[in-house]
Amino acid sequence: MKPIIRTEGVNRYFQTGRETLHALKDINVTINPGTLTVLKGRSGSGKTTLLNLLGALDKPNTGKILLNDRDIAAMPERGRDELRRTEMGFIFQAVALISLMSAYENVEFGLRVAGYNSKDRKRRAEECLSFVGLQKRMHHRPHELSGGEQQRVAIARAIAHKPGIIFADEPTAELDTHMGIQVMKVLRDLVEKEGITIVMTSHDPNIMELADQVFALQDGQVIVE
Ligand SMILES: Nc1ncnc2c1ncn2[C@@H]1O[C@H](COP(=O)(O)OP(=O)(O)OP(=O)(O)O)[C@@H](O)[C@H]1O
Ligand SMILES: [Mg+2]
16 A cells, blocks of 8 residues: 655754754654554653644654655645645644634634635535534534534534545543543544544543554654554
8 A cells, every 4th residue: 555644764853942852753654545543652752743744734854754755844835735725634632613603614614715615615514514423513602512522523624625634633632531432433434434544642542442553652752562
């Protein structure tokens, strides 16, 4: 199988004052399409830093990040921005829904930004909210939904423009076990039914069981356990 993402010798340094922190050290990972990959490791081990690099939200100091063989680290900002808008979807730990908008409007708004016409927006927003099991709660605002439901709205929004790959930074961290399982079911379904590739970070051992591949990070390095 041809990998969707491959990194070659990725290093990321952060400069704070006079100190240099070597946050990622020679990262070489391969991710196949239609799989769920989890990045795990202690707080500060580099999970979010790596996720942000893979999702073209940040650039490495050295090394390549190949998305379908294109080095996104070497692309100009406009191209990276375009990639994020069209080929990638993002889900974050603290759900960032717009509080004045209903679940439906949150998803529809994303499609507006992506340039969908009004008929397609309606159809696709309803389809995605149904996929995450929220067809009956579509017109509720975020504060009228549980944490797990809000996170599922965030998933619906992340998949609405049909990205091939989704990046999720601890999408279940703020949820209780039950809601976390619901959200993971939806993510797993996306991989099985839609062939989407998911890369996520997590601390939760239960989640590792649902992964096709787990990378353990320790002090900025991928370690073999
Ligand atoms: N913008 C930044 N400037 C300076 N240091 C940073 C920056 N971002 C991350 N770091 C440092 O890089 C290291 C890795 O951080 P990262 O956020 O990737 O960890 P993490 O594994 O996601 O941790 P957590 O589980 O707490 O989210 C940490 O030591 C962190 O302090
Ligand atoms: Mg993190």
